[in-house]
Amino acid sequence: MNEVWKVVQDLKPVLLMVLVQIAYSSVNVLYKLAINDGMSIRIVTAYRLMFAVVFTFSLALIFERKSRPKLTLRVLFMSFFSGLFGASLFHNLYLEALDLVSATFATAVYNLVPAVTFILAISCGLEKLNVRNVGGKAKVLGTIIGIGGSMLLTFFKGQEINVKTFSTDLLHQNNQVVTLHTADSGHKFLGVVCGFGSCFSFALWLIIQSKMSKEYPSHHSSTALMSLMAALQATGFALYVEKDWSQWKLGSTIRIISVAYTGVVASGLVVIVIAWCVRMRGPMFVSVFNPLMLVLVAVADSLMLGENLYVGSVIGGVLIVCGLYMVLWGKGKEMEKVNQSVPSEITQEHEATEVVVMSTTINNDDSNTISNTIANCRSNIVAKVS
Structure with missing residues (x-):
């Protein structure tokens, strides 16, 4: 029973991150429906973070009202940048790239997050690039395979696969369909910059979150602070950009459900x-699950939104799963090595401490007695052997 519980605890971060990607895939579907309904993407982001503030502060008051650590200026400072890079700036840059260039480009750039996070984590000392170790080689190779699979899924189509949809094409139920505008060269360049900026922003948030989880380990309270900072930033930006006040009305059901x-x-x-998983396994572990969202989005688009499924999507999905397995296997090998080295270090320190204590408590007469006893034992052993 204990072994089963241990296996469940080891698989908990993996299962949670899979659920995270399922949730993010559902968000992409709802974003499409909300934009199809004519809602501004900036106002969607603002409302999303407003709802997040109410929900996360409620959880913080319920579970961490008496146990959360002291709030310092350093924590507020980190919360501000965590909300900026992980929510308000990231969402606006990502959706701006989707609007100015294409959804294909925005999705492809988003899958560079594991590579950027790996580079930033190495630069910050959170990850070690040990290519001589088997685990390190697996992490690097798995990251490359995962990114390659996501690019193949995005750009390569191949033969179409006929999939029976379980529901009607939701995007085309309304007569009024809002399409992304065709951008000129100037707008397209801006969209490219926004796309790479969103990738760097999310990767930087994972690094900041790993620092903040150690500085302020109360996950509900830290998430509430981040959501509050991000909501203020996103709302201020939306009020500055959007001049049409009718955009703020949540009249339709799809808008209310989406936000x-x-x-x-x-x-x-x-x-x-994500904050819990970053604390338990590090930012690199969290970032490698991002390409999995492409597989889920491809399936959701095919089953719910009437999008076509191609052979390239299937091959890319298989490569993504293989890459994830390799990274997780490499991370597991490194964790085993760390867990094996820690007990040995503790044992050595314990033995050294006992020797020091014995040497300081034994007087000269006792030490002479012990030396004579050891000498007699040695002579007896030699006599028996001979």
């Missing part, structure tokens, strides 16, 4: 889960 779900689940529960 409520993305706020409570994606910016509330999911961020809490």
Whole structure:
């Protein structure tokens, strides 16, 4: 029973991160429906973070009202940048790239997050590039395979696979369909910059979150602070950019569902889960699951939104799963090595401490007696052997 419980505890971060990607995939579907309904992407982001503030502060008051650590200026400072890079700036840059260039480009650039996070983690000393170790080789190779699979899934189509949809094409139920505008060269260049900026922003947030989880280990409270900072930033930006006040009305059902779900689940529960996983396994572990979202989005688009499924999507999905397995296997090997080295170090320190204590408590007469006893034992052993 203990072994089964240990296996469950070891698999908990993996299962939670899979659920995170399922939640993010649902957000992409809801984003499409909300934009199709004519809602501004900046206002969607603002409302999403407003709902997240209400939800996360409620959890913090319920579970961490008496146990959360002291709030310092350093924690507030980190919360500000955590909300900036992980929520308000990231969402606006990502959706701006999707609007100015294409959804294909925005999705492809987003899958560079593991590589950027790996580079930043090495630069900050959170990860070690040990290519001589088997685990290190698996992490590097798995990251490359995962990114390659995501690029193949995005850019290569191949033969179309006929999939029977379980529901109607939701995007084309309304007569009014809002399409992304065709960008000129100037707008397209800006969209490219925004796309790479969103990638760097999310990777930088994972690094900041790993620092903040150690500085302020209360996950509910830290997520609430991050959501509050991000909501203020996103709302201020939306008020500055959007001049049409009718955009702020949540008249349709799809708008209410979109902002409520993305706020409570994606910016509330999911961020809490990510913060816990970053603390337990590090930012690199979290970032390698991002390409998995492409597989889930491809399936969701095919089954729910009437999008076509191609052979390239299947091959890319298989490569993504293989890459994830290699990274997780390499990370597991490194964790085993660390766990094996820690007990030996503790034992050596314990033995050294006992020797020091014995040497300081034994007087000269006792030490002479012990030396004579050891000498007699040696002579007896030699006599028996001979």
